[in-house]
Amino acid sequence: MIYLDHHATTPCDPRVVEKMLPFFTSVFGNPAAIVHEHGRAASRAVEDARIAIARFFGVVSAEICFTAGATESNNIALRIVGRKDHAITSAIEHKSVLAPLHESGAELTILRPDREGFIAPEAVSAAIRSNTKLISIEAANGEIGTLQNIAAIGAIARERGILFHSDITQAAGKVPLDLTNVDLASFSAHKVYGPKGIGGLMVRRGIRVPPLIVGGGQERNLRSGTVNVPGVIGMAAALELRAAEMEEEARRLTALRNSLWDSIAAEIAGVSVHGPRDLRLPGNLNVSFERVEAESLILGMRRFSLSTGSACSTGERGPSRVLTAIGVGEAAAMGSIRVGLGTANTPEHAAMLVDDLERAVARLRQITP
Numbered sequence: 595m596i597y598l599d600h601h602a603t604t605p606c607d608p609r610v611v612e613k614m615l616p617f618f619t620s621v622f623g624n625p626a627a628i629v630h631e632h633g634r635a636a637s638r639a640v641e642d643a644r645i646a647i648a649r650f651f652g653v654v655s656a657e658i659c660f661t662a663g664a665t666e667s668n669n670i671a672l673r674i675v676g677r678k679d680h681a682i683t684s685a686i687e688h689k690s691v692l693a694p695l696h697e698s699g700a701e702l703t704i705l706r707p708d709r710e711g712f713i714a715p716e717a718v719s720a721a722i723r724s725n726t727k728l729i730s731i732e733a734a735n736g737e738i739g740t741l742q743n744i745a746a747i748g749a750i751a752r753e754r755g756i757l758f759h760s761d762i763t764q765a766a767g768k769v770p771l772d773l774t775n776v777d778l779a780s781f782s783a784h785k786v787y788g789p790k791g792i793g794g795l796m797v798r799r800g801i802r803v804p805p806l807i808v809g810g811g812q813e814r815n816l817r818s819g820t821v822n823v824p825g826v827i828g829m830a831a832a833l834e835l836r837a838a839e840m841e842e843e844a845r846r847l848t849a850l851r852n853s854l855w856d857s858i859a860a861e862i863a864g865v866s867v868h869g870p871r872d873l874r875l876p877g878n879l880n881v882s883f884e885r886v887e888a889e890s891l892i893l894g895m896r897r898f899s900l901s902t903g904s905a906c907s908t909g910e911r912g913p914s915r916v917l918t919a920i921g922v923g924e925a926a927a928m929g930s931i932r933v934g935l936g937t938a939n940t941p942e943h944a945a946m947l948v949d950d951l952e953r954a955v956a957r958l959r960q961i962t963p
């Protein structure tokens with residue numbers, strides 16, 4: 595089986611696992627138990643990892659808070675929004691952004707993207723009201739790969755004295771990110787060849803966030819609970835590897851994705867591609883085939899792990915919310931597959947995929963009236 599679902603998750607890099615292993619067995623202390631050396635050793639390792647992660651994002655270590663993943667980070671960040679506030683977000687945000695905003699009881703402006711998934715900074719600017727507390731716009735979309743102009747949106751927020759949160763989960767470690775104008779940013783290790791169940795929230799100094807989980811007061815009271823030490827070590831190792839390898843990998847994956855895109859369009863009739871050609875996550879491709887239902891297509895593609903829309907919505911029927919928001923009709927949205935290329939994928943995999951798609955699409959079209 596060839597794995598082509600790297601937006602859902604990625605395999606943990608063996609070099610990351612190697613770095614994590616001692617923290618399960620020998621350096622096992624509770625980093626809050628600094629009265630003894632076992633605890634202090636764990637604490638030092640966690641703080642070194644915090645510094646490395648902060649350096650990766652170009653922030654200071656006091657601005658990094660460890661969480662169990664981006665879902666939790668988004669839930670924490672959006673607790674800043676209260677019932678009397680107004681918040682601005684987009685229709686293509688991850689559910690862990692939209693759900694807490696809906697639950698907050700705040701007034702919401704949910705911006706619609708254009709046909710390629712872009713949110714215009716001018717639209718954000720025009721939506722600002724006197725009680726706008728926060729703007730939340732993701733850095734990259736996990737279904738169609740669109741990269742938002744978070745520097746420009748953040749600049750607008752800063753000029754108007756409004757907080758700017760960005761879910762950078764899909765973009766971090768894949769493309770360069772400028773967080774200068776970002777006040778809060780959510781990220782997760784398992785999208786960048788790190789372990790699952792560990793993530794972080796960057797919170798600028800001076801911003802007060804009401805905690806979601808209370809108790810022992812760890813992570814400067816923002817997130818109580820014993821810190822996942824092996825996870826933190828793994829996340830730092832994964833991001834350090836991305837820092838070293840991201841640029842070349844982005845170039846390689848962009849070329850691989852574009853050649854896959856061109857081959858699919860050349861070999862198969864009735865294909866549409868969703869999302870932009872440029873300003874797109876390097877490994878992302880989202881295509882639909884006329885008169886083909888994506889689920890049947892994927893079930894027929896026995897050599898590949900592929901996704902329809904977002905894995906987080908698996909189990910839900912109906913067209914993808916993201917594709918609907920960019921104006922893709924219901925039939926095309928139901929026929930869309932998402933390819934998420936990653937470090938292990940090669941041009942041979944792409945060629946095999948085109949072959950298998952060609953055959954599976956032809957077969958399905960034959961049996962579809």
Ligand code: PMP
Pocket residue numbers: 601602662663664665666688690732734736761763764781782783793906
């Ligand atoms: N935000 C985005 C944009 C995502 O793609 C995901 C993962 N599907 C999440 C948040 C949730 O991340 P986690 O799995 O770490 O909770």
